[in-house]
Amino acid sequence: MSNFFEKSDVSRKEAESIISDTLQKCDDGELYLENSKSESILLDDNKIKNSSYNSDLGFGFRAISDEVVAYSHSNEISKNSLKQSSENLKSTLKSFKGTYNHEIPKSNKKYYDNINPIEQKSLNEKIKILNNVNDYLRSKGDKVKQVTANFLGEQKSVEIIRSGGETLSDVRPLVRFNVSVMVEKDGRKETGVYGVGGRQSYDSYLKDENWKSVCDEALRIASVNLESKPAPAGEMKVVLGPGWPAILIHEAVGHGLEGDFNRKKTSAFHNLMGQKVASEGVTIIDDGTIDNRRGSLTIDDEGTPTEKTVLIENGILKNFMQDRLNARLMKTKSTGSGRRENYRHIVLPRMRNTMMLSGKQTQEEMIKAVDKGIFAVSFGGGQVDITSGKFVFNCTEAYEIVNGKIGSPIKGATLIGDGPSILKEVSMVGNDMMMDPGIGTCGKAGQGVPVGVAQPSILINKMTVGGTKL
Amino acid sequence: MVKDQEFLETKASYCLGLAKKLGATDSSVIVKNSISETVNFRNKKLDESNRSDDLGLSITTYIGKKKSSISSSNFLNDNLNILIEKCIETTKNTPEDEFNSLPDRDLFAKEVKDLNIYDETHIENDQKIDYLKKLEAAASNDKKIVNTESSFTQNKSNFVLANSEGFCDGYKTSSFTASTVTVAKDEESMERDYEYSNKCFLKDLDDADELGKIAANQTIRKLSPKKIGSEEIAIIFDKRIAKGVLNTLASAISSSAISRGTSFLKDKVNQKIFSDKINVIDKPDMLKGLGSRNFDSEGVKTDTLKLVDQGILQHYLIDTYNGKKLNLKSNGRCGGTSNLYFENGNISFKDLLNSNSKSLYITETIGHGSNIVTGDYSVGATGFLIENGEFKYPINEITIAGNFKDMFQNITLANDLEFKYATNSPTMLIEGMVVAGK
Numbered sequence: 030m031s032n033f034f035e036k037s038d039v040s041r042k043e044a045e046s047i048i049s050d051t052l053q054k055c056d057d058g059e060l061y062l063e064n065s066k067s068e069s070i071l072l073d074d075n076k077i078k079n080s081s082y083n084s085d086l087g088f089g090f091r092a093i094s095d096e097v098v099a100y101s102h103s104n105e106i107s108k109n110s111l112k113q114s115s116e117n118l119k120s121t122l123k124s125f126k127g128t129y130n131h132e133i134p135k136s137n138k139k140y141y142d143n144i145n146p147i148e149q150k151s152l153n154e155k156i157k158i159l160n161n162v163n164d165y166l167r168s169k170g171d172k173v174k175q176v177t178a179n180f181l182g183e184q185k186s187v188e189i190i191r192s193g194g195e196t197l198s199d200v201r202p203l204v205r206f207n208v209s210v211m212v213e214k215d216g217r218k219e220t221g222v223y224g225v226g227g228r229q230s231y232d233s234y235l236k237d238e239n240w241k242s243v244c245d246e247a248l249r250i251a252s253v254n255l256e257s258k259p260a261p262a263g264e265m266k267v268v269l270g271p272g273w274p275a276i277l278i279h280e281a282v283g284h285g286l287e288g289d290f291n292r293k294k295t296s297a298f299h300n301l302m303g304q305k306v307a308s309e310g311v312t313i314i315d316d317g318t319i320d321n322r323r324g325s326l327t328i329d330d331e332g333t334p335t336e337k338t339v340l341i342e343n344g345i346l347k348n349f350m351q352d353r354l355n356a357r358l359m360k361t362k363s364t365g366s367g368r369r370e371n372y373r374h375i376v377l378p379r380m381r382n383t384m385m386l387s388g389k390q391t392q393e394e395m396i397k398a399v400d401k402g403i404f405a406v407s408f409g410g411g412q413v414d415i416t417s418g419k420f421v422f423n424c425t426e427a428y429e430i431v432n433g434k435i436g437s438p439i440k441g442a443t444l445i446g447d448g449p450s451i452l453k454e455v456s457m458v459g460n461d462m463m464m465d466p467g468i469g470t471c472g473k474a475g476q477g478v479p480v481g482v483a484q485p486s487i488l489i490n491k492m493t494v495g496g497t498k499l
Numbered sequence: 500m501v502k503d504q505e506f507l508e509t510k511a512s513y514c515l516g517l518a519k520k521l522g523a524t525d526s527s528v529i530v531k532n533s534i535s536e537t538v539n540f541r542n543k544k545l546d547e548s549n550r551s552d553d554l555g556l557s558i559t560t561y562i563g564k565k566k567s568s569i570s571s572s573n574f575l576n577d578n579l580n581i582l583i584e585k586c587i588e589t590t591k592n593t594p595e596d597e598f599n600s601l602p603d604r605d606l607f608a609k610e611v612k613d614l615n616i617y618d619e620t621h622i623e624n625d626q627k628i629d630y631l632k633k634l635e636a637a638a639s640n641d642k643k644i645v646n647t648e649s650s651f652t653q654n655k656s657n658f659v660l661a662n663s664e665g666f667c668d669g670y671k672t673s674s675f676t677a678s679t680v681t682v683a684k685d686e687e688s689m690e691r692d693y694e695y696s697n698k699c700f701l702k703d704l705d706d707a708d709e710l711g712k713i714a715a716n717q718t719i720r721k722l723s724p725k726k727i728g729s730e731e732i733a734i735i736f737d738k739r740i741a742k743g744v745l746n747t748l749a750s751a752i753s754s755s756a757i758s759r760g761t762s763f764l765k766d767k768v769n770q771k772i773f774s775d776k777i778n779v780i781d782k783p784d785m786l787k788g789l790g791s792r793n794f795d796s797e798g799v800k801t802d803t804l805k806l807v808d809q810g811i812l813q814h815y816l817i818d819t820y821n822g823k824k825l826n827l828k829s830n831g832r833c834g835g836t837s838n839l840y841f842e843n844g845n846i847s848f849k850d851l852l853n854s855n856s857k858s859l860y861i862t863e864t865i866g867h868g869s870n871i872v873t874g875d876y877s878v879g880a881t882g883f884l885i886e887n888g889e890f891k892y893p894i895n896e897i898t899i900a901g902n903f904k905d906m907f908q909n910i911t912l913a914n915d916l917e918f919k920y921a922t923n924s925p926t927m928l929i930e931g932m933v934v935a936g937k
Contacts, residue, residue, distance in 0.1 A: 076594065121624070264937055419879065445935075
């Protein structure tokens with residue numbers, strides 16, 4: 030763990046007194062300290078293109094009164110810098126008077142080990158694996174024209190000091206391993222991408238030459254796309270495969286159930302609490318407590334232990350995801366969903382691992398039930414307009430379905446739907462729930478945070494597929 | 500106050516000196532400081548204040564043809580010593596790459612012109628609040644507007660780029676940004692839109708009242724949208740969407756995409772990629788330009804480039820590494836384009852709307868549907884149906900799709916270019932795209 034005051038001209042005691050002094054007339058707030066170390070090693074075009082290391086240190090000082098948030102951050106953990114931030118916060122909130130809420134729940138549970146994944150494997154070992162990846166993929170035939178592979182590793186130490194000196198801390202490991210391969214046949218080029226990761230050591234993913242399965246998957250997707258035909262355009266039935274396609278859930282309903290948009294009444298869901306928003310059999314949770322998952326957190330960035338939050342239960346809207354600010358203003362409790370990308374950013378209610386739970390049907394039954402539609406297996410990213418509720422996501426591997434049978438692969442296309450109504454169009458929920466491989470990053474208000482998703486196969490009665498074939 | 504040149508140069512030369520002492524044959528370093536102060540309003544009340552003071556440095560060390568880099572926000576000499584040692588150690592262990600090197604000496608920028616991109620003026624939070632009050636009053640004038648969120652940011656930055664070849668230069672930049680996001684509601688729907696203004700000089704910022712009114716009008720006219728059927732139809736991109744076509748072009752002609760062979764525009768220099776009325780310029784020395792610069796992120800001088808001349812691609816965007824790989828000289832585009840724009844077309848906005856009896860006017864796209872390898876394009880879209888030159892009704896929950904290779908050939912531009920962003924386009928008509936709806 031980091032000692033943030035060791036090399037500073039301000040002692041912990043002095044810092045605590047500046048914090049308490051600044052926050053005494055506020056409703057909430059804290060000093061958030063962060064020390065992160067990260068590395069990136071990239072192989073591209075047959076060479077190690079980049080090996081870089083980043084060390085980032087800083088604090089973010091936050092004071093909240095009523096609905097108003099004052100925030101100031103800096104890289105210098107010094108008396109001068111803390112005092113300057115304190116003055117800045119006080120000046121914003123000079124006309125407010127609040128009562129500090131000292132209550133914060135506690136838990137001893139931990140969902141990952143205190144390790145530094147970067148140091149657990151030498152640079153040479155990592156370079157060797159990347160070269161092996163390159164050789165392995167290029168040995169698969171002349172059609173492989175480009176291979177990119179990279180390691181991303183991070184250890185982030187955070188400490189939250191609240192008014193009165195209460196201190197909460199966490200050390201978070203995070204790794205990711207990605208492979209991208211471009212293939213070419215008869216002048217046509219296509220790409221396939223696959224990756225794995227989570228809050229563990231690299232070895233948890235790469236031992237016993239497990240990297241080969243990551244390569245195989247990237248190559249398989251690229252090869253499928255070489256044979257793809259133009260995608261259809263228009264409304265049709267869509268079967269989504271299990272796992273990563275759950276970014277549909279993340280975009281279509283996840284963002285709309287974050288506390289801030291609902292407090293501000295700008296989410297299409299803000300007046301739907303307790304109402305039916307999904308078909309019977311659809312249950313969606315957001316869970317920060319799964320061991321070693323990319324979206325898991327022992328405590329959130331306000332110090333609240335994370336939990337398993339039921340968002341939609343058997344079709345009925347049950348809960349929003351809350352940080353402390355929005356929970357207080359909506360008269361409920363934080364769900365441990367207060368997150369920030371780093372000390373440069375304010376806390377927002379965010380998703381962790383968002384999951385649709387298994388139902389009873391099989392994927393086979395779903396395919397059989399479709400006369401004309403598409404079967405979408407893998408996706409790039411997605412995006413949502415919270416206010417209108419419209420969301421999109423981009424297929425990277427999909428097939429047409431004709432008369433209950435899977436047909437040819439189709440080119441990447443965007444799928445668009447309406448968040449509040451899409452889950453009512455879910456007519457079958459599969460028995461095959463699967464977690465994603467651990468590669469998701471969610472963007473909101475310019476902040477990216479690691480998240481996870483999971484779902485079983487599902488059949489959606491009607492979605493618009495954005496192809497070019499009329 | 501943002502750190503001065505002397506502070507940044509001292510840190511830079513400390514890093515270069517230490518790297519050399521520890522065995523680097525070459526090195527380069529960027530040291531920067533950026534201070535932003537933001538005030539946010541929501542529904543005519545103060546919502547947030549945010550002050551950020553960011554220091555950062557990034558150093559790249561070379562030992563022969565081996566290379567590695569580190570970056571840090573912790574400027575204590577103790578920490579820098581440890582990091583630079585680590586960087587040298589990593590460099591030694593990284594395999595050689597024959598194309599790794601600093602830029603050729605004769606390409607470094609020799610003079611730094613005053614591009615008029617730094618405004619000394621400091622605007623206090625109370626003055627920002629006055630602006631935002633006026634802005635939000637104008638934005639929420641109509642009862643259909645149910646939520647407003649507005650923001651005012653002042654940013655001042657300074658940087659120094661230095662390397663072991665003796666290049667050492669940098670300059671201050673400033674920006675003032677005001678924006679508002681409005682939500683409108685009627686019985687059937689809730690819609691959101693926005694307007695913003697971003698300038699190097701405070702005095703050039705758009706009028707608060709005007710900004711608020713534009714955002715409100717743009718939002719209200721989106722209410723009660725319809726979904727249309729799937730068909731092939733002419734698409735008109737509003738300027739804020741049209742500039743995205745230039746971003747795709749810039750990615751596809753970047754020397755890294757070209758050298759890796761992952762661009763649909765590989766080997767297309769001297770070929771016609773647009774219709775012959777289309778010209779694309781990248782002009783780094785525009786006074787007060789939001790993308791203006793004296794040199795690129797390697798210190799290489801940047802001249803104005805006519806990237807596309809009468810439809811013909813003239814240049815890739817070249818940095819040192821990929822240039823060496825492609826056997827081309829860097830044209831100062833490490834880090835991308837500067838002030839990139841399509842030159843005006845020769846018909847008016849009104850005539851553009853009238854050029855088809857029916858077309859779709861797109862004001863927003865969502866999703867990341869541009870594939871640089873294949874040129875395939877498919878995104879979600881929001882906009883309006885245009886019939887006989889008139890805006891008929893709002894449209895949403897549709898997608899538009901095509902392939903850039905065809906789209907580029909079918910572009911017609913209006914004559915309404917403005918320099919609102921760093922990358923700018925006149926309003927754009929593209930024939931032959933496919934809409935998927937009902």
